[in-house]
Amino acid sequence: MSDLQYKVVVGLEIHVQLCTKSKMFCGCAVEFGAEPNSRVCPVCLGMPGVLPVMNRLAVEYAILAGLALNCRIARRTKWDRKSYYYPDLPKNYQISQYDLPLSAEGYIEIPLDDGRTKKIRITRAHLEEDAGKNLHAEGNYSQVDLNRTGTPLLEIVTEPDMSSAAEVRALAVELQRIVRYLGVSEADMQKGHMRFEPNVNLIITRGGRQYKTPIVEVKNLNSFRSLERSVEYEIGRQIDEFLETGRTLEIGNKSTRGWDDVREITVLQREKEEAHDYRYFPDPDLVPVEVDEAWLAEIQSRLCELPLARQRRFAEEYGLSAYDAGVLTAERETADFFDQAVRAGGEPKRVCNLLTQVGMKLANEKGGGIARLGPSTQAVAELAKMIDDGTVNATAAGTIFAEMVATGKNPAALADELNLVQKSDAGELEAMVDEVLAANAEAVADVRSGGKKAGKARGFLLGQVMQRTKGQANPKVVSEILGKKLG
Amino acid sequence: MEVLSLRALRDNIAAGRTTSVEAVRMVLERIGRIDTMVGAYISVFEEQALARAAEIDGRIAAGLPVGALAGAPVAVKDNMCTAFGATTCASRILKNFQAPYDATVVGRLSAADAVIVGKTNMDEFAMGSSTENSGLRRTVNPWDTGRVPGGSSGGSAAAVAAGLCAAALGSDTGGSIRQPAAFCGVVGLKPTYGRVSRYGLVAYGSSLDQIGPLTRTVEDAALLMNVIAGHDPSDSTSVCESMAPVSDYLADLDRPVEGLRIGVVSSLNAGADPAVVKALDEALAVYRPLGAELIEVELPHFDYAIAAYYVIATAEASSNLARYDGVHYGHRSKQAEDYVAVYSKSRAEALGQEVKRRIMLGTYALSSGYYDAYYLKALKVRNLIRTDLVSAFERCDCIIMPVAPTTAFNIGEKTDDPLQMYLSDIYTISANLAGIPGISIPCGFDGRGMPIGMQILSPAFSEDRLLRIARMYERQTQWHQRRPDMG
Numbered sequence: 001m002s003d004l005q006y007k008v009v010v011g012l013e014i015h016v017q018l019c020t021k022s023k024m025f026c027g028c029a030v031e032f033g034a035e036p037n038s039r040v041c042p043v044c045l046g047m048p049g050v051l052p053v054m055n056r057l058a059v060e061y062a063i064l065a066g067l068a069l070n071c072r073i074a075r076r077t078k079w080d081r082k083s084y085y086y087p088d089l090p091k092n093y094q095i096s097q098y099d100l101p102l103s104a105e106g107y108i109e110i111p112l113d114d115g116r117t118k119k120i121r122i123t124r125a126h127l128e129e130d131a132g133k134n135l136h137a138e139g140n141y142s143q144v145d146l147n148r149t150g151t152p153l154l155e156i157v158t159e160p161d162m163s164s165a166a167e168v169r170a171l172a173v174e175l176q177r178i179v180r181y182l183g184v185s186e187a188d189m190q191k192g193h194m195r196f197e198p199n200v201n202l203i204i205t206r207g208g209r210q211y212k213t214p215i216v217e218v219k220n221l222n223s224f225r226s227l228e229r230s231v232e233y234e235i236g237r238q239i240d241e242f243l244e245t246g247r248t249l250e251i252g253n254k255s256t257r258g259w260d261d262v263r264e265i266t267v268l269q270r271e272k273e274e275a276h277d278y279r280y281f282p283d284p285d286l287v288p289v290e291v292d293e294a295w296l297a298e299i300q301s302r303l304c305e306l307p308l309a310r311q312r313r314f315a316e317e318y319g320l321s322a323y324d325a326g327v328l329t330a331e332r333e334t335a336d337f338f339d340q341a342v343r344a345g346g347e348p349k350r351v352c353n354l355l356t357q358v359g360m361k362l363a364n365e366k367g368g369g370i371a372r373l374g375p376s377t378q379a380v381a382e383l384a385k386m387i388d389d390g391t392v393n394a395t396a397a398g399t400i401f402a403e404m405v406a407t408g409k410n411p412a413a414l415a416d417e418l419n420l421v422q423k424s425d426a427g428e429l430e431a432m433v434d435e436v437l438a439a440n441a442e443a444v445a446d447v448r449s450g451g452k453k454a455g456k457a458r459g460f461l462l463g464q465v466m467q468r469t470k471g472q473a474n475p476k477v478v479s480e481i482l483g484k485k486l487g
Numbered sequence: 488m489e490v491l492s493l494r495a496l497r498d499n500i501a502a503g504r505t506t507s508v509e510a511v512r513m514v515l516e517r518i519g520r521i522d523t524m525v526g527a528y529i530s531v532f533e534e535q536a537l538a539r540a541a542e543i544d545g546r547i548a549a550g551l552p553v554g555a556l557a558g559a560p561v562a563v564k565d566n567m568c569t570a571f572g573a574t575t576c577a578s579r580i581l582k583n584f585q586a587p588y589d590a591t592v593v594g595r596l597s598a599a600d601a602v603i604v605g606k607t608n609m610d611e612f613a614m615g616s617s618t619e620n621s622g623l624r625r626t627v628n629p630w631d632t633g634r635v636p637g638g639s640s641g642g643s644a645a646a647v648a649a650g651l652c653a654a655a656l657g658s659d660t661g662g663s664i665r666q667p668a669a670f671c672g673v674v675g676l677k678p679t680y681g682r683v684s685r686y687g688l689v690a691y692g693s694s695l696d697q698i699g700p701l702t703r704t705v706e707d708a709a710l711l712m713n714v715i716a717g718h719d720p721s722d723s724t725s726v727c728e729s730m731a732p733v734s735d736y737l738a739d740l741d742r743p744v745e746g747l748r749i750g751v752v753s754s755l756n757a758g759a760d761p762a763v764v765k766a767l768d769e770a771l772a773v774y775r776p777l778g779a780e781l782i783e784v785e786l787p788h789f790d791y792a793i794a795a796y797y798v799i800a801t802a803e804a805s806s807n808l809a810r811y812d813g814v815h816y817g818h819r820s821k822q823a824e825d826y827v828a829v830y831s832k833s834r835a836e837a838l839g840q841e842v843k844r845r846i847m848l849g850t851y852a853l854s855s856g857y858y859d860a861y862y863l864k865a866l867k868v869r870n871l872i873r874t875d876l877v878s879a880f881e882r883c884d885c886i887i888m889p890v891a892p893t894t895a896f897n898i899g900e901k902t903d904d905p906l907q908m909y910l911s912d913i914y915t916i917s918a919n920l921a922g923i924p925g926i927s928i929p930c931g932f933d934g935r936g937m938p939i940g941m942q943i944l945s946p947a948f949s950e951d952r953l954l955r956i957a958r959m960y961e962r963q964t965q966w967h968q969r970r971p972d973m974g
Contacts, residue, residue, distance in 0.1 A: 047588070048568065048576070048810070049567070049586065049590060050687075051685060051686050054723065085827075085830055087826055092809035092810055277854055279806070279854060286723050287723050
């Protein structure tokens with residue numbers, strides 16, 4: 001089998017929960033973790049006689065996401081009923097969009113490991129209402145929690161343009177970053193705000209012939225890890241299955257598998273694609289949605305610079321490493337903070353280090369974003385400037401940053417108060433260097449010998465001087481004095 | 488005590504000539520005495536009605552303002568949700584169902600100080616033309632207890648005719664207000680689609696359903712329309728008043744329409760009973776001396792209305808009724824072993840024959856492979872019928888035609904032949920398909936003493952003119968003053 005080669009083909013369906021305050025078609029609060037069946041009303045319970053009323057903000061969020069995904073926005077769209085019976089669906093139909101999705105024909109650009117990017121085509125993105133949750137408790141019955149029923153969901157469908165598990169993950173991460181930037185979803189995996197369903201198959205080449213393996217849809221994945229792992233697993237499994245059975249793609253032999261998180265394998269759920277007939281038809285209770293020029297323009301004005309573009313700009317404009325630019329742009333709040341601190345006069349690299357090495361750590365500990373930490377962007381820029389002009393060293397700056405968070409004082413005052421202003425007075429430092437040299441004859445000898453130990457010994461001596469000044473000495477100046485005295 | 492019109496009764500109560508309690512008591516006494524025979528009501532709220540009447544009387548006695556209906560006893564068809572009592576739709580599947588909210592019209596009635604004395608019988612889920620499809624009770628025609636009251640609002644029509652309430656609300660999907668009004672010799676108005684809120688009306692065919700009054704006089708219909716018409720933010724298909732203002736339907740009621748042009752469609756008479764045709768001819772003769780001009784108009788697609796209606800209404804019904812599954816409320820089979828059986832057995836046990844037939848018809852029409860041939864085709868026919876009527880109304884102010892081909896038929900006469908039953912809707916269905924208003928008013932009696940109704944159709948949102956046209960006739964005739972002898 002050594003001549004076997006294969007290409008991975010993956011398309012994704014992603015459900016993203018939009019972060020509107022109320023549900024898609026009624027006034028109930030969208031709230032995670034509330035007492036079961038406490039965020040419901042006659043409308044989302046599907047009581048006799050109720051009628052849905054469209055949540056306009058959810059439509060705007062969906063359009064905003066569609067624009068960010070470079071989609072064509074429908075000027076006229078409508079609502080359709082999708083019929084199927086399930087206990088978590090009180091009306092036994094779901095209000096969705098069938099043949100006129102709000103957005104279609106777009107693409108998302110995802111970063112690859114080698115620094116390049118790849119465009120993945122978006123087939124469509126439509127709005128629909130979520131179902132409730134069936135809770136399979138102990139005993140011979142199930143319970144239904146309808147709090148989630150009617151929550152607005154954006155269903156995004158991609159073309160099968162991804163060719164590795166890593167790309168699938170990259171798309172998911174990038175999409176999370178985008179919807180968070182736009183503020184249309186919290187995209188919190190733990191709360192099920194993003195759910196993935198990859199469709200995976202392989203194009204295998206063997207003995208000069210091509211074979212396509214049957215498509216497998218893995219249902220309801222709710223973490224990046226399970227998404228990536230399940231695709232990896234499917235690749236291996238499909239190769240094995242092909243070698244064993246020779247089965248190839250046919251009409252109707254797409255199967256559905258679930259992900260077993262513990263054993264990290266996919267498990268067969270439905271062998272053949274059932275001939276689902278959802279009996280879609282336009283919902284007569286809702287009127288078609290007209291997206292006029294003015295409304296679209298107003299929504300368009302809310303678009304912001306998207307994360308990947310920003311990451312690129314941080315690298316190119318500010319000379320940051322791809323890694324640092326990625327860290328700073330992971331959350332819009334951090335990127336905005338960084339941008340503003342730089343605009344306030346902070347040297348980009350210094351500001352970057354302050355934020356990535358100190359600020360974000362403190363923010364994490366406090367359990368919030370950098371903007372809610374306390375220090376203003378001006379204060380952080382100020383601190384960066386103090387490092388640049390030698391007023392304080394990098395270590396001291398970290399201490400000052402933490403004190404700024406704790407006390408709200410400005411960095412200059414804290415540097416004084418904490419005695420962290422660097423000593424750069426050559427005369428004073430020279431006396432101290434002399435004392436250190438006298439007390440450490442061995443190290444001095446090592447340096448002078450110029451042997452293997454010289455570098456380490458020089459560092460040791462520098463450290464001793466810094467220690468004597470309680471870190472306040474300007475290491476650059478000390479280093480120069482040492483050089484002069486030791487040759 | 489004489490059975491008064493709603494208008495006379497509310498004036499008498501408001502003026503202190505009688506009391507709400509007295510009026511309600513009289514109605515309750517009549518219900519107690521003759522409703523075992525008529526079978527108009529599914530539930531009667533004796534205690535609550537008297538308490539409410541006493542409260543209204545107290546306000547009147549104290550000289551406080553009182554609503555437009557001033558404590559008059561009214562009935563509501565049992566497919567409109569009330570937060571009190573049961574809302575059954577005359578179905579065993581909702582036999583003990585308690586709605587958690589009031590339909591918008593019920594709220595409006597209460598706000599106008601109506602006293603809701605009870606909820607009336609109907610064909611199960613409003614599917615039928617004789618009230619024989621009620622799963623809970625038989626209603627007979629007060630003019631001849633061997634005959635049907637018509638349907639589906641047969642209970643409301645019989646209650647008004649038999650003096651078991653001052654006025655009632657019904658709902659009309661294909662003629663369900665107008666046809667029973669004609670069969671029982673009362674006035675029945677189906678308003679323009681979107682004029683009256685459907686919120687809380689248990690849906691049958693959502694794009695066709697409309698609530699309207701069944702009353703003794705045209706004036707009473709105008710009075711009730713003043714109470715129930717208007718935009719409702721809970722119903723997305725209810726029309727904004729900025730687009731179609733609601734008038735005071737009583738204000739100009741007695742002012743004849745000058746230069747009235749009445750459209751007649753001669754070809755339609757062929758299908759009707761000679762007695763019906765004769766009564767209609769005589770009615771048209773009443774209009775002539777009032778300055779009306781008769782204009783022959785054509786409705787080329789009229790004959791296709793029934794076919795289109797039974798595809799569209801049943802398609803919508805198949806989806807609207809999916810929620811009655813025994814999971815969240817209503818009848819649940821005790822024989823079910825798993826959740827799929829909860830669906831199938833609960834529905835099999837508690838839904839009636841005609842409801843099942845229509846669910847199956849509608850499911851078929853929406854199924855993949857049939858959608859285009861049935862549902863889509865029916866929508867096209869619907870458009871043609873609408874266009875026919877719009878162009879006819881370019882030449883006339885209204886169209887007059889029979890309500891039904893015959894007067895009330897015998898109980899059991901058509902139950903074995905659903906198609907025959909469907910055909911009796913021929914004259915009423917077009918108004919629902921086109922969304923225009925239509926009124927049925929008494930215009931004579933046949934040889935057996937059964938009432939005959941005349942139907943007047945007018946353009947969308949012209950209820951004010953429609954009522955005036957009906958009133959022109961009513962002022963010249965006494966048919967509406969005849970009452971069945973109920974002892």
